[in-house]
Amino acid sequence: MTDLMKRAGDVPPLVIENARVVDPSRGIDAAGAVVAIGGVIAAAGPDALNQGRPDGAVVVDAAGAVAAPGLVDMRVFVGEPGFDHRETFASASRAALAGGITTIVTMPDTQPVIDDPALVDYVFRRARDTAQVRVRPMAALTKGHGGQEMTEFGLLKEAGAVGFTSGRHMVANAQVLRRALTYARDFDALVCHVPEDPDLKGSGVMNAGDTAVRLGLSGIPAEAESVVLARDLRLARLAKGRYHASLVSTAEAVDLLRWAKGQGIQATAGVAITNLTLNEIDVGGYRTFFKTQPPLRSEDDRLALVRAVADGIIDVVVSNHDPQDVETKRQPFAEAADGAVGLETLLAAGLRLVHAGDVPLARLIEATSTRPAALLGLDAGTLRPGAPADLVLFDPDEPWVLSEEMLLSRSKNTPFEGARFTGRVRRTVVGGKVVFDRA
Amino acid sequence: MTTTAYGFDRRHLLGIDGLTRLEILDLLDRAEANVEIGRQANKKRDSLRGRTQINLFFEASTRTQASFELAGKRLGADVMNMAVASSSVKKGETLIDTAATLNAMNPDVIVVRHHASGAVALLAQKVDCSVVNAGDGAHEHPTQALLDALTIRRHKGRIERLTVAICGDILHSRVARSNILLLTALDARVRLVGPSTLIPSAFRDMGLEVTTSMREGLKDADIVMMLRLQRERMQGSLVPSVREYFRYYGLDQEKLAFAKPDALVMHPGPMNRGVEIDPLVADGPQSLIREQVEMGVAVRMAVLEAVVNGRGDSQEGTA
Numbered sequence: 001m002t003d004l005m006k007r008a009g010d011v012p013p014l015v016i017e018n019a020r021v022v023d024p025s026r027g028i029d030a031a032g033a034v035v036a037i038g039g040v041i042a043a044a045g046p047d048a049l050n051q052g053r054p055d056g057a058v059v060v061d062a063a064g065a066v067a068a069p070g071l072v073d074m075r076v077f078v079g080e081p082g083f084d085h086r087e088t089f090a091s092a093s094r095a096a097l098a099g100g101i102t103t104i105v106t107m108p109d110t111q112p113v114i115d116d117p118a119l120v121d122y123v124f125r126r127a128r129d130t131a132q133v134r135v136r137p138m139a140a141l142t143k144g145h146g147g148q149e150m151t152e153f154g155l156l157k158e159a160g161a162v163g164f165t166s167g168r169h170m171v172a173n174a175q176v177l178r179r180a181l182t183y184a185r186d187f188d189a190l191v192c193h194v195p196e197d198p199d200l201k202g203s204g205v206m207n208a209g210d211t212a213v214r215l216g217l218s219g220i221p222a223e224a225e226s227v228v229l230a231r232d233l234r235l236a237r238l239a240k241g242r243y244h245a246s247l248v249s250t251a252e253a254v255d256l257l258r259w260a261k262g263q264g265i266q267a268t269a270g271v272a273i274t275n276l277t278l279n280e281i282d283v284g285g286y287r288t289f290f291k292t293q294p295p296l297r298s299e300d301d302r303l304a305l306v307r308a309v310a311d312g313i314i315d316v317v318v319s320n321h322d323p324q325d326v327e328t329k330r331q332p333f334a335e336a337a338d339g340a341v342g343l344e345t346l347l348a349a350g351l352r353l354v355h356a357g358d359v360p361l362a363r364l365i366e367a368t369s370t371r372p373a374a375l376l377g378l379d380a381g382t383l384r385p386g387a388p389a390d391l392v393l394f395d396p397d398e399p400w401v402l403s404e405e406m407l408l409s410r411s412k413n414t415p416f417e418g419a420r421f422t423g424r425v426r427r428t429v430v431g432g433k434v435v436f437d438r439a
Numbered sequence: 440m441t442t443t444a445y446g447f448d449r450r451h452l453l454g455i456d457g458l459t460r461l462e463i464l465d466l467l468d469r470a471e472a473n474v475e476i477g478r479q480a481n482k483k484r485d486s487l488r489g490r491t492q493i494n495l496f497f498e499a500s501t502r503t504q505a506s507f508e509l510a511g512k513r514l515g516a517d518v519m520n521m522a523v524a525s526s527s528v529k530k531g532e533t534l535i536d537t538a539a540t541l542n543a544m545n546p547d548v549i550v551v552r553h554h555a556s557g558a559v560a561l562l563a564q565k566v567d568c569s570v571v572n573a574g575d576g577a578h579e580h581p582t583q584a585l586l587d588a589l590t591i592r593r594h595k596g597r598i599e600r601l602t603v604a605i606c607g608d609i610l611h612s613r614v615a616r617s618n619i620l621l622l623t624a625l626d627a628r629v630r631l632v633g634p635s636t637l638i639p640s641a642f643r644d645m646g647l648e649v650t651t652s653m654r655e656g657l658k659d660a661d662i663v664m665m666l667r668l669q670r671e672r673m674q675g676s677l678v679p680s681v682r683e684y685f686r687y688y689g690l691d692q693e694k695l696a697f698a699k700p701d702a703l704v705m706h707p708g709p710m711n712r713g714v715e716i717d718p719l720v721a722d723g724p725q726s727l728i729r730e731q732v733e734m735g736v737a738v739r740m741a742v743l744e745a746v747v748n749g750r751g752d753s754q755e756g757t758a
Contacts, residue, residue, distance in 0.1 A: 142676075150676045152683040179676045182635045186651040 011432045013037045013054035016393060019062035021045050023069060024366035025382035034067050036389030039432035044383035058434070062393055065426055068365045069381050070102025070390035071347060074270055074372040075246055075318040077339070078104070079410075080126055082111025087323040087410045089123075093131035095343040095409040097436035100392030100425040101319075103134040103380050104343070105372070108145075109167035115140040115151045117159035124160055132435045134390070136378060138163045141180055141191060147171045150180045153187045162376045165192035165246060168293060168338075172198070174231060181241030190375055192244045195228035195253070196294060205334045207280040207295045215286065217334060220295050226252040233260040236267050244375065245269040247320060249294035251304035258313050268375060269313075271305050272320035273349045274340055274415060278302075282415065288329045288336035289415045292320070309367055310359045316375065317367040319346040323411030341409045344402075345416050351396060351423035361396065389432035398424040448751040451563050451570045452742050454579035455620040463588070463624060469741035470589050470734070476513065477736055486744055488515035490547040495521045495537070495562075496573070497553040502708055502732065503573050503583075507550045510739035516547070534558060538565040547747050551575075556613075569746035571739075577611050583707050584617035586738040588625065590731050591662055594703055599626035604656045604698070606632040607666035607688060607715050610639055610677075614707045615666060619647065632656030633688060636677040653688060657697035664705045665690050668715045681714050691717035695725065703727050 017033040021044055032046040037054055044067070053059065073096065079086035096104050106123065108114030114123060120137055127135035139161035143149045153164060164184065171177045171193060184191045201224045206212050208219025229245055233256060236243035248257070248269050260267045274292055279299045283290045290296060308314040322339030329336050342349075350368060353359040359367075373381030380390055402419050404412045428436035446465035447458070455463070476482055492511040496504050504520065511518040521541075532540075534553070541549060548569040551559045556576030563570040574580040592598055603622055609615045609631050619642075622629050630648040631638055632655075643649040650656045657663060668684060678684045685691075690704065704716075704726045712718045721728060 143679075148676065149674065150679050152679040154687055155683050176676045179636050183677075183679075186635050 011039050013057035014389065014429065014432050014434070015049070015053050015057045015059045016062050016067050016391075017049065017059065018064060019067035019393065020064060021048075021067050021383065022362055022365050023383040024362045024370045025069070025384055028383070029362050034383060034391060036429070036432040039389055041383050041385050041387050041389050043385055060393070060427065060434070065393050065395045066361070067383075067391055067393050069369045069383050070392050070428060070430065071100050071368045072103040072105070072372040072378065072380050073101045073319050073321065073343065073346060073368070074105045074316050074376070075107065075272070075320050076104040076343065077107045077109060077322045079323060080110065081122070085410070086325050088130065089127050089135060090130040091408065091410040092321075092343065093133040095341070095407065096133040097428045097430070098408050098425065099319075099344040100347045100394055100428050101133065101343055102390035102392070102428060102430050103136055103373070103378060105162060105376065106135060106137045107165060107167050108138055108140040113140050113145050114138075115143050115145075117152065117155045120156055120159040120161050132430055134380070134430065136160075136162045136376065138165045138192065140164070141166045141193070142171060142176065145169050147173055148176060150176065150183060153184055153189050157187050157189055162378065163190040163192055163244070166194060168194065170194060170196055170198055170228060174235060177232065178235045178239050181236055181239035181243060185239065185241045188242070188377075190242050190244050192246045193232060194246045194293070195225050195232055195248070197224045197228050200224035200227065205291065205295075206283050207297045209280065209298060211280045211283065215283065222250040222252050222297070222301070225250050225294060226256060229253050229256050233265055233267050236260070237263065237265045241266065243267045247272055247275075247294055247318070248314065249275045249297045249301060249305070251301050254304050254308040254313055257308070261313065268315040270316035270318050271309060271314050273317055273342060273346050274320065276302065276306055276309065276317065277349045277352055278415060283333075286333040287415075288331060288333055289340055289413045289417070291333060291336055291338055292322075292340050293338040306353060306358050309353070310363060315367065316372045317346075317350060317364070318372075319343050321409075323409055324413045325411055329413050339413065340415050341407065341411055341413050343409060344407055345414065345421075347392070347394060347425060348402075348421035348423055349416065351421070354396070355422055389429060391429045392425060393427040393429070394423060394425045396423045398422070400424050447745050447749070449749045450746060450751065452581055452746055453560050453563060453570065453572045455581045455584050455617045455624070456579065458624070460624050463585070463621060466585055466738070466741055466745060467589050467592060469745065470585065470738040471593075473737035473740045474734070476740075477733065482513050483515065484513060485515040487511065487547070487747060490516045490747055491545065492516045492518045492548045492550065492743065493521060493541055493544075493546045494518065494550045494573075495541065495552075497523050497551075497558075498574070500552055500573070502735070503552065506732070506735040507571075507573060507739050507743075510736050510743055513736070514740055514744060516743070534562060535565055538562045542566040542568070548743060569749065571742055571746060574613050576613065577616070578613050579617045580613040581617050582735070582738055582742055583614050584621040585742070586731060586734040587618055587664065587705060587707070588621055589734045589738055590705065590727050591703070593734075594727065595661060598622065600628065601661040602628045602630065602659055603662040603664060604630045604632050604660040605664045605666065606653065606656065606690065608637045608668050608672065609633055609642065609666065610637045611669065612666050618664065630656050630660070634678060637672075653690075653694045654697050657694060657702075660698040660702050662703050662705060663690060663695065663698055665715050667707065667709065668711060670711070685714060689713070689715055689717060690720050692720060692723075695720055705731060707731070
């Protein structure tokens with residue numbers, strides 16, 4: 001973490017003027033400016049230039065574009081160590097910054113699994129040496145993702161792990177999850193879990209329903225998610241720990257979360273941007289880039305998820321960036337690996353919900369920045385004076401079409417190939433320094 | 440040696456639960472008198488001469504069994520050790536059958552340790568002699584609590600208003616339960632310290648101070664009582680590793696410094712050095728761990744004598 005301080009030390013002041021400043025942490029959505037000095041926010045909002053521009057400042061004319069806290073992507077798979085051919089910290093960093101993401105929270109599903117303080121330290125060192133985006137690793141919830149023995153939450157947290165996750169795996173043993181939630185309480189650690197029962201999922205490869213039947217693919221019922229989520233929420237109540245469902249995909253899960261929050265259970269949830277903007281019909285051509293975990297669900301599910309994001313039942317929206325190579329994706333649908341890249345499309349795809357009138361812009365920024373930062377205790381997701389100057393400048397109305405060769409990610413498995421977007425990142429700032437500039 | 444009408448006059452000692460403050464103090468006073476006997480050249484007394492004591496240990500024990508054996512012998516009793524490994528229990532005999540068999544040998548007192556909570560009370564219902572609980576499951580270990588109290592009282596001159604921090608695996612500890620009952624009965628202030636996975640939340644509901652921080656728990660403590668952490672707990676996902684446990688809950692000099700400068704350190708043994716306690720602390724000047732062993736014999740002499748001569752109600756109703 002000291003690397004970022006060092007980097008921030010020698011940056012000139014930065015002024016972004018003529019911006020629409022959106023800062024959900026302070027309820028600001030107004031024309032104004034952002035001033036950063038020494039890598040931290042000095043002022044942001046309508047009155048930010050009351051003190052004038054600091055001497056020697058780099059001045060950016062936003063021309064009416066939105067200035068918001070940089071996105072905090074809570075679920076990012078990077079290939080290092082072990083799968084460097086899919087994504088390195090360097091390539092993930094470039095992709096993230098192009099997408100307006102200033103902090104990536106990395107998953108421990110590497111080779112080896114990040115389950116030891118020395119490995120957390122390795123991630124920090126690699127990130128310091130090769131990445132400009134801020135990298136905040138999550139550690140594995142159980143040793144080797146084995147689902148049996150919990151990891152050293154205390155020592156891992158001291159090493160810098162920001163949360164504990166089972167990654168792609170379900171913790172089948174309820175007693176283990178219960179104890180992990182109990183133990184996590186002592187360290188105020190967040191326990192993240194994907195509610196997906198591997199047995200109910202079985203050989204399923206897409207959402208169960210008409211489309212799966214028509215395509216001749218075996219289906220994954222919504223219950224593979226809801227049965228586990230219902231269990232988890234009760235375990236969170238029993239253990240009084242902080243539980244986060246990393247990804248939900250069904251209307252039924254939304255109902256369960258609404259119930260849990262009404263009960264005062266400390267439960268939060270995330271959703272992948274793909275589940276908010278795509279549905280099972282997209283699988284139609286057996287296109288493996290649409291094969292994800294959890295699967296793309298029905299349109300009714302999608303609409304329920306969008307409403308849940310709008311009203312805060314779902315707290316966080318993530319890219320669920322999961323780079324896969326040709327070897328794992330150029331396969332028959334049923335045999336291909338799950339996963340889609342998403343760092344570069346999280347914001348643009350999210351803006352579809354804004355333009356459709358389903359989710360207010362401030363709420364989108366909150367769900368992709370302010371809220372995940374708060375859940376993980378990160379000093380990010382805000383333009384409050386004194387916070388690190390991590391921000392994104394984007395034109396919410398610029399139309400563009402995505403093509404594979406634009407992607408900076410080392411893997412190209414995007415479900416948005418050829419997609420039309422409205423809204424594009426212009427600049428990304430980390431620690432007061434412009435680290436991405438589309439100009 | 441005040442055996443008043445309010446003193447301990449029971450046939451069994453099954454737990455601290457249900458004992459009055461005066462009964463506890465009576466046992467401590469009697470034990471106190473035994474300490475000197477153990478330090479004399481001639482340690483033999485004859486108050487239990489001709490009596491038969493059976494030590495029935497269903498769970499392996501070195502120190503507790505030796506302590507009870509020595510206590511009985513010093514009082515002149517004939518002591519027989521039933522090692523379970525070589526007994527009919529291994530051949531499938533039930534606890535009740537074993538009790539009936541032993542009862543037919545007309546012992547005067549049976550000292551029982553069993554891995555199941557409540558087993559000692561059950562056995563007490565089936566025999567005609569006195570029964571002393573030497574530890575049943577995670578329930579009680581009354582003589583340990585008594586010897587701890589005696590050790591504390593001899594050093595601090597009192598129990599009441601002392602702050603005692605009991606640290607570690609409270610969940611599985613019969614020592615902790617007996618100590619909590621005894622110390623609160625004598626008006627000490629008891630704190631429980633350990634990871635949430637090892638402290639049943641019911642203790643908090645019962646009004647005890649519970650904390651997960653050694654710094655908080657040891658602050659101004661007069662007594663720091665460490666508990667043994669079984670290595671099996673690592674597999675059960677209650678604690679992730681020895682190094683993490685030691686980091687946050689192992690008593691080293693740094694953590695001991697949170698307590699009062701004259702705080703005393705106790706451990707019921709056997710210790711896991713480097714797991715729950717640093718060897719430097721275990722063998723340091725504030726440690727009472729060896730003295731606890733000495734007090735164990737004195738307390739068990741008092742208890743054996745008391746139950747064999749006891750006429751009053753047993754504690755069968757405690758469970």
